[in-house]
Amino acid sequence: MSxxxxxxxxxxxxxxxxxxxxLQIVRDPSSILIGFILPVFLTLLAGFATxxxxxxxxIGLVLEDSSPEAQGLAAAFxxxxxxxxxxxxxxREFTDDLVAGKVRGIVVIPQTFSRSxxxxxxxxxxxxxxxxxxxxxxxxxxxYAQGVWLxxxxxxxxxxxxxxxxxxxxxxxxxxxxxxxxxNSLLPGGMAIxxxxxxxxxxxxxxxxxxxxxxxxxxLATPVGRFEMLFGKLVPYFLLGMVAMFICLGITLxxxxxxxxxxIFALLTVSAVFMVSALGLGLFISxxxxxxxxxxxxxxxxxxxxxxxxxxxxFEPAGMPxxxxxxxxAIAARYxxxxxxxxxxxxxxxxxxxxxxxxxxAIAVVLLGLTIRNTARKIA
Amino acid sequence: MSAALVExxxxxxxxxxxxxxALEGVTADIRPGRVTGLVGPDxxxxxxxxxxLAGLLDASSGSVSVLGLDPAAQSDALHERIGYMPQxxxxxxxxxxxxxxxxxxxxxxxxxxxxxxxxxxxxxFTGLAPFTKRLAGRLSGGMKQKLGLACAMIRRPExxxxxxxxxxxxxxxxxxxxxxxxxxADEGIGVLWSTSYLDEAEGCDEVLLLSAGRLLFSGLPAExxxxxxxxxxxxxxVSGNRRSVLRRALGQPGVMDGVxxxxxxRLVLASDAxxxxxxxxxxxxxxxxxxxxxxxxxAFLDILGGGPGGVSPLAxxxxxxxxxxxxxxxxxxxxxRFGDFTAAQDIDFAIRQGxxxxxxxxxxxxxxxxxxxxxxxxxPTAGQALxxxxxxxxxxxxxxxxxxxxxxxxxxxxxxxxxxNLEFFSGVYGLEGARRxxxxxxMIETFALSPHLSASxxxxxxxxxxxxALACAVMHEPPVLFLDEPTSGVDPITRREFWTHINGMVxxxxxxxxxxxxxxxxxxxxxxxxxxxxxxxxxxxxxxxKEKVRSEVLPEPTLEDAFVGLVEADDQAGDSExxxxxx
Numbered sequence: 009m010s011x012x013x014x015x016x017x018x019x020x021x022x023x024x025x026x027x028x029x030x031l032q033i034v035r036d037p038s039s040i041l042i043g044f045i046l047p048v049f050l051t052l053l054a055g056f057a058t059x060x061x062x063x064x065x066x067i068g069l070v071l072e073d074s075s076p077e078a079q080g081l082a083a084a085f086x087x088x089x090x091x092x093x094x095x096x097x098x099x100r101e102f103t104d105d106l107v108a109g110k111v112r113g114i115v116v117i118p119q120t121f122s123r124s125x126x127x128x129x130x131x132x133x134x135x136x137x138x139x140x141x142x143x144x145x146x147x148x149x150x151x152y153a154q155g156v157w158l159x160x161x162x163x164x165x166x167x168x169x170x171x172x173x174x175x176x177x178x179x180x181x182x183x184x185x186x187x188x189x190x191x192n193s194l195l196p197g198g199m200a201i202x203x204x205x206x207x208x209x210x211x212x213x214x215x216x217x218x219x220x221x222x223x224x225x226x227x228l229a230t231p232v233g234r235f236e237m238l239f240g241k242l243v244p245y246f247l248l249g250m251v252a253m254f255i256c257l258g259i260t261l262x263x264x265x266x267x268x269x270x271x272i273f274a275l276l277t278v279s280a281v282f283m284v285s286a287l288g289l290g291l292f293i294s295x296x297x298x299x300x301x302x303x304x305x306x307x308x309x310x311x312x313x314x315x316x317x318x319x320x321x322x323f324e325p326a327g328m329p330x331x332x333x334x335x336x337x338a339i340a341a342r343y344x345x346x347x348x349x350x351x352x353x354x355x356x357x358x359x360x361x362x363x364x365x366x367x368x369x370a371i372a373v374v375l376l377g378l379t380i381r382n383t384a385r386k387i388a
Numbered sequence: 389m390s391a392a393l394v395e396x397x398x399x400x401x402x403x404x405x406x407x408x409x410a411l412e413g414v415t416a417d418i419r420p421g422r423v424t425g426l427v428g429p430d431x432x433x434x435x436x437x438x439x440x441l442a443g444l445l446d447a448s449s450g451s452v453s454v455l456g457l458d459p460a461a462q463s464d465a466l467h468e469r470i471g472y473m474p475q476x477x478x479x480x481x482x483x484x485x486x487x488x489x490x491x492x493x494x495x496x497x498x499x500x501x502x503x504x505x506x507x508x509x510x511x512x513f514t515g516l517a518p519f520t521k522r523l524a525g526r527l528s529g530g531m532k533q534k535l536g537l538a539c540a541m542i543r544r545p546e547x548x549x550x551x552x553x554x555x556x557x558x559x560x561x562x563x564x565x566x567x568x569x570x571x572x573a574d575e576g577i578g579v580l581w582s583t584s585y586l587d588e589a590e591g592c593d594e595v596l597l598l599s600a601g602r603l604l605f606s607g608l609p610a611e612x613x614x615x616x617x618x619x620x621x622x623x624x625x626v627s628g629n630r631r632s633v634l635r636r637a638l639g640q641p642g643v644m645d646g647v648x649x650x651x652x653x654r655l656v657l658a659s660d661a662x663x664x665x666x667x668x669x670x671x672x673x674x675x676x677x678x679x680x681x682x683x684x685x686x687a688f689l690d691i692l693g694g695g696p697g698g699v700s701p702l703a704x705x706x707x708x709x710x711x712x713x714x715x716x717x718x719x720x721x722x723x724x725r726f727g728d729f730t731a732a733q734d735i736d737f738a739i740r741q742g743x744x745x746x747x748x749x750x751x752x753x754x755x756x757x758x759x760x761x762x763x764x765x766x767x768p769t770a771g772q773a774l775x776x777x778x779x780x781x782x783x784x785x786x787x788x789x790x791x792x793x794x795x796x797x798x799x800x801x802x803x804x805x806x807x808x809n810l811e812f813f814s815g816v817y818g819l820e821g822a823r824r825x826x827x828x829x830x831m832i833e834t835f836a837l838s839p840h841l842s843a844s845x846x847x848x849x850x851x852x853x854x855x856x857a858l859a860c861a862v863m864h865e866p867p868v869l870f871l872d873e874p875t876s877g878v879d880p881i882t883r884r885e886f887w888t889h890i891n892g893m894v895x896x897x898x899x900x901x902x903x904x905x906x907x908x909x910x911x912x913x914x915x916x917x918x919x920x921x922x923x924x925x926x927x928x929x930x931x932x933x934k935e936k937v938r939s940e941v942l943p944e945p946t947l948e949d950a951f952v953g954l955v956e957a958d959d960q961a962g963d964s965e966x967x968x969x970x971x
Binding site: 027 | 442467490496
């Protein structure tokens with residue numbers, strides 16, 4: 009049906025639209041803001057604000073026992089960087105502070121402490137009261153208090169030249185993120201969230217803007233087809249999105265020292281597939297919304313929120329009810345988060361990456377297909 | 389007669405199932421080599437009709453063929469052969485003039501070999517050659533319109549569809565555009581020019597007159613004006629208040645319509661009605677009734693069954709404003725600079741009580757800047773704006789409560805109901821208790837708004853919107869009324885109704901300042917200040933201004949002639965001054 013001459017004209021039209029979009033990107037401060045400034049801002053925010061590792065938690069230590077052993081344990085609490093310990097002699101001194109949130113927990117070394125300790129067979133009572141209003145911190149306080157106790161016992165035993173006997177000794181070994189630094193898995197995931205938002209915002213606004221300014225109507229009355237219109241927009245914004253990706257990558261590596269064990273090639277390939285799906289979502293939104301305001305709101309709602317909750321960036325999908333787990337498969341960011349964590353922390357595990365890329369590609373095809381179907385050739 | 393480019397038969401369209409018809413039973417042809425005017429007020433169906441021809445909408449019923457094609461099914465083939473300029477010109481504002489032209493040349497497949505010649509021709513034709521590097525967003529309204537035209541005709545279309553190309557464009561740019569379009573028609577191109585300015589219809593070769601989605605008339609403009617030949621008269625030599633004369637004349641049997649034209653009063657008579665008796669309308673001892681050539685608008689009013697009466701129920705309910713000597717509104721050396729750019733310089737004028745003062749001027753001349761400073765919306769760099777002796781800016785609240793403000797875009801809250809709008813504005817203007825209730829109820833009664841009280845303002849017909857906007861602006865009975873392009877795009881009956889209210893209020897001692905591009909509206913003014921390049925270049929009654937450009941070639945200048953002539957004269961004076969300075 010299409011002769012070489014008409015194909016050549018179509019190629020010229022596509023090129024002209026690409027050129028036009030590129031010029032608009034260069035001149036439009038909002039594209040620059042979304043493409044260059046937003047990734048910097050979001051990555052820094054993700055890096056500094058969403059750190060799940062906790063240290064210097066304020067606690068109160070109640071010394072009801074004044075034996076040298078009890079004092080030694082108190083010293084161990086004072087020494088660790090995980091706690092900011094204040095010492096008192098009555099638990100009532102700290103109850104008000106706990107209510108007010110000035111301390112996150114109270115550790116009580118009871119009167120019976122040294123007596124129980126002397127009788128090696130008896131278990132030593134030792135109380136930790138934690139503020140349950142912040143469950144993460146509460147668990148942390150309990151676990152670390154336990155840790156301080158265990159290591160103090162060990163040192164004490166060594167000092168006496170005796171073997172510290174514990175029935176079972178658990179030695180945890182974590183692969184890929186040995187230090188269990190939460191940033192190392194959060195930031196690669198955060199990159200997916202940021203790029204979802206950036207990609208969708210970039211394209212969601214541009215079509216709506218053409219409707220608002222009346223340029224869409226002028227274009228509709230020319231021989232430009234919807235395929236040319238859409239791909240003419242996709243190409244320049246794809247490049248801008250990839251630049252944003254590299255900005256996120258740079259900050260993640262340089263500022264937050266997240267390890268990068270895979271290759272740039274793998275990252276580029278995976279990100280390219282993801283970017284098409286993110287831009288596709290934006291284009292889909294803009295094929296429905298005709299004002300920039302509605303488009304921007306929808307982009308944040310439809311792109312950012314599902315990506316945040318369902319991608320496995322913070323909340324593991326494995327722990328969600330089945331329907332939500334199924335739903336999460338429709339979110340491109342889910343596959344991208346998984347790919348990014350793999351590339352950053354494991355390396356080029358293609359057997360992991362390829363199925364995920366397939367998932368993102370499928371979403372991209374569906375979104376672009378819907379967009380083409382939805383793109384008006386008519387005004388109403 | 390050559391074959392028609394467009395053949396529409398019983399064409400109808402509705403935007404949503406169940407919605408009212410936006411266009412109904414339109415049967416009309418458009419021929420090559422002519423400028424066909426698509427004339428009608430806002431909401432008449434002009435844009436819908438053009439979109440149907442351009443294949444951007446599919447007809448709900450009836451048929452249309454454009455260049456022998458069906459626009460619904462063969463839009464790709466059609467788009468190769470037509471040029472279309474939507475409202476707002478459809479330009480990319482962040483691209484330069486040359487970049488816009490290149491984009492449209494590429495998407496329309498202009499052969500590369502022809503590009504240079506085509507661009508040169510179009511740039512020369514539009515006079516945009518010196519501005520190729522300027523961003524389209526930085527062009528004046530008139531230049532944008534020319535660029536839009538250049539982009540629409542980059543491939544020399546067989547049919548050129550222009551949707552309201554002259555909206556918001558000053559008379560000078562409008563004339564230039566007409567010359568260009570005329571030249572295109574002479575080359576054999578069919579041009580469809582849509583407009584809500586009825587005076588533009590007279591310049592068209594053929595006219596399609598739309599009103600409320602129906603085709604009221606199609607044919608030569610002369611046929612249209614022929615309906616009322618011999619029935620249009622001017623009462624000249626009026627002494628005394630010509631507004632009262634108009635009101636009395638409209639109360640006479642046989643007078644269908646009337647407007648004020650500078651010093652004179654223009655009347656349209658019913659067929660076979662005798663001319664009005666100058667004594668009965670108390671026009672003064674020197675008054676004479678002179679027949680004048682009819683205009684398109686006279687004929688339109690005749691088709692619609694005549695204009696509204698001359699009595700304003702709004703003014704009837706108003707009390708006379710206390711008389712005040714001296715000027716009520718005054719500009720003293722008003723100057724506004726934005727950075728290096730002086731938007732207004734040393735603007736001086738004084739408006740007496742009960743006077744209608746018009747601010748006219750080309751786009752970008754400083755008219756809006758001056759207007760905004762007078763309303764207290766913009767702080768002057770130097771000088772003072774006074775209302776009722778109070779300096780705006782110093783005594784903001786007190787001065788502002790004496791002002792009623794109404795803008796063309798009707799500063800109504802579209803999602804609020806009619807009653808909610810009234811109540812909101814009464815609150816804003818500080819009305820309380822019984823006064824507030826009385827004001828709201830009074831407006832509902834005066835403007836017959838009761839059937840629409842719970843409708844949201846957005847869904848109101850244009851005429852009612854206009855009434856509601858005026859009601860909101862005057863319910864606190866301000867002694868001063870500022871009107872910013874109040875009736876642009878409004879149908880002539882609604883416009884007359886509006887001016888009846890304004891005239892009535894002025895007779896009660898209200899003072900009015902108005903900006904407009906609309907020469908008919910300017911004729912209602914007692915005096916006009918013509919603003920150009922940030923200065924007032926002429927001030928005087930409409931007749932004074934016309935007098936200034938009267939010459940042998942132009943023995944009966946219109947107000948538009950005066951406008952164009954005075955601006956051009958100022959340009960020449962400016963040029964020779966610059967030459968003197970250079971020498």
